Amino acid sequence: MTPDELSGALSAALASAVADGTLALPADAIPASVHVERPRQREHGDWATNVALQLAKKAGTTPRALAEDLARRLEATPGVKAVDVAGPGFLNITLDAAAAGELARAVVTAGPAYGRGDALAGQVINLEYISANPTGPLHIGHTRWAALGDSLARILRAAGAEVAAEYYINDAGAQMDRFGGSILARARGTEVPEGGYKGQYVAELATKVLAERPDLLDLPDDEALEVAREEGYRLQLAEIRQVLESFGVHFDVWFSERTLHESGAVGKAVERLREQGHVYDQDGAVWLRTTDFTDDKDRVMIRANGEPTYFAADAAYYLSKKDRGFPGKIYLLGADHHGYINRLKAIAAAAGDDPETNIEVLIGQLVNVGGAKLSKRAGNIIELRDLVDWIGADAVRYSLARFPADTPLELQGEDLLKQTNDNPVFYVQYAHSRTAAVDRNAADRGVARLREDGSDAFDPSLLSHETESVLLGQLTEFPRIVAAAAQHREPHRVARYLEQLAGDYHKWYAECRVLPYPDEDVTDTHRTRLWLNDAVRQVLANGLDLLGVSAPERM
Structure with missing residues (x-):
């Protein structure tokens, strides 16, 4: 069961409570998606939500009473093992092993698409x-x-x-x-x-x-x-x-x-902003009244000698991005460009855009x-x-x-060349190469996803070891990590996630064998763990690709 599926089950439980009169809540107040998150402490279950605290007042009841009703309804959902009510009304949800383990096959089946989503669907962005x-x-x-x-x-x-x-x-x-x-x-x-x-x-x-x-x-x-x-x-x-x-x-x-100057775009930009009422003439120069938009002073666009300033080119460039169909404009600037933030946002406002949504300036x-x-x-x-x-x-x-x-x-620099676990890039890439090595060794030992008769050997209920539960939980998080990294413009979220996933994989590798011992027969546990191994491999590769880093098969 994925977080989205669990979220849908919670929404369905709320709708059921409204339908049978248990919950006095307008139908349009039921969230289409209930937020669930991983508990900080593993013993509290696989997922947690505070939806009862959010909706109790609107429903005219107490958070704990609402949480207890939702717990009873949710426990009847296939794949949910237990639901506990904690504190004033938090829900801690534990999935059964089969429901959690099914994710391994879902990841492998999705392949490179796993982790991709629609959190920013419809946004058109120019990233400079x-x-x-x-x-x-x-x-x-x-x-x-x-x-x-x-x-x-x-x-x-x-x-x-x-x-x-x-x-x-x-x-x-x-x-x-x-x-x-x-x-x-x-x-x-x-x-x-x-x-x-x-x-x-x-x-x-x-x-x-x-x-x-x-x-x-x-x-x-x-x-x-x-x-x-x-x-x-x-x-x-x-x-x-x-x-x-x-x-x-x-x-x-x-x-x-150059194209801005040669095409006359700079002069046209000045006139377009003048038409908006933000350009004025003073001391022989042409100015943009950027102080109307939180800038510390007005900016010269055309000097008294008739020469355009860099600021005028900046304005023309912004308008070019707008004209080329980019509602969203992200500027990534260096540490010495803090002063550009307000003036660029002033250009956006003067051009009729919303400086809070149409332009972002990130400083490195x-x-x-x-x-x-x-x-x-x-x-x-x-x-x-x-x-x-x-x-x-x-x-x-x-x-x-x-x-x-x-x-x-x-x-x-010398630390980045070390092939040790203290080197984060080596640590993550080594985890990927280890998953590939397991695949190669499995093929040599006759461990495959299917049984010898061609039947499906995948049994997610066999992924019941504590390290497997932790590993599956990490795999579940990847799509949300990607969405959050995109929304907050923070690639480091992906890198830190990969390091945690690599650590959880190494622990699982030490505790749970994918390959049988020489005197052991191949069982469905080995075959099912191969799915989990390959799921980790896929997510590590997908995450490294988002960072523009290779996922080596051997190291």
Whole structure:
């Protein structure tokens, strides 16, 4: 029996009480879904609910009286072993072993779909993250959002949302000219100009640009700058894409800031917001009255010299997302972007959206990896590609995903390479590889899900050991963990769940044999436990996939 099935049984019990006049409750007051949760203490049963406390006042009765009536009705439900009333009216529900064990087959049958649901069905979300300038390599500052952003996109989709993962390419403005000037200087063998980019990667880009455009050094300065800028931009962006792919991160949309300026979208955005009554002119500049929407000061959109500000481009970009059909817009920004929260929400409000529902701004705190060497190519930074080469994509991604984004984080690189139970990613991946090993060994020993005559050997009532009850309870929780991670935008919930599931599996493995001893016959207990083993394997694989981490068959 799944939590949803138990919830339905509780709703049916309430409806029955109303129908026979026992409960004086309007029919529309009966919840379509009664919330059930795992008790904190295992001896209190498999599930608990406080529905009697929630509805007693409306029904004109006491919570305990209502709970006792529901307990009598629920005990008649197939699969329910016992219902106890605790305290002022809590219901503690224990399922019989067969009802609980049936989940093992349900998980294996569902396969990769197990855990996926419809909690966010109908939501259409634009998820923007990383959005690093294309003027240098990705570094440790971008790595956290690369891992969390991609995991969040996967989790949101698993909860039923339609998600477009988007990378905003900051390819406009003076920074691009400085970038081009730096490459040109290296190509000419001169010093990088003041305020330019000085890493070794710039010299590498210059070499590549010269290989493709040997005429660069013969061009007039303006033309040479343009060639160096555009060729360097193309090469650097290609590297960013390649590094992200090696990290398992894929974007549906690569959105160029230039297109906003070249298409006139920035100017049109200013006029659209003016029509809404939020734009005014002062001191020769054009301003958005963001103080109407909790911002600390109004923001300039067009400077007195006629040049648009970054804020104007931000407004045009927001409107572009809205026009492209994304009611939900999630921005994942770095630790130095706290000041952007109110101004982005002000743009949403000025555009006629609800800043509480149409836009979310998540801030990721700094992360440091102890033992990592600074990049020789890029100077005083730790490059993402160096982290992947050193520690591996799986270890980096998992370690970043298992902590809330808003907490500062320091990881020890050498610890992430250890193949011990103290290393969380190893611990979880090893549990998956152990389930695969059990499968292989079972095949060698002739243990299969079916008997030799082809009949079904699955008997969920045989999964009665205490560790099996705990393990089945964990498997039951997975869909709700995924839904909660999506609703709260917290991938770390999935990681911590996987660690608990891995621990429960290792305990079960030590207590309950899937394979018979050499002198034992294969029994239905062994065959049924193989279903449970494979159910754990499936959930571990599904959870790791949500985090963008591999589920190895051997380690």
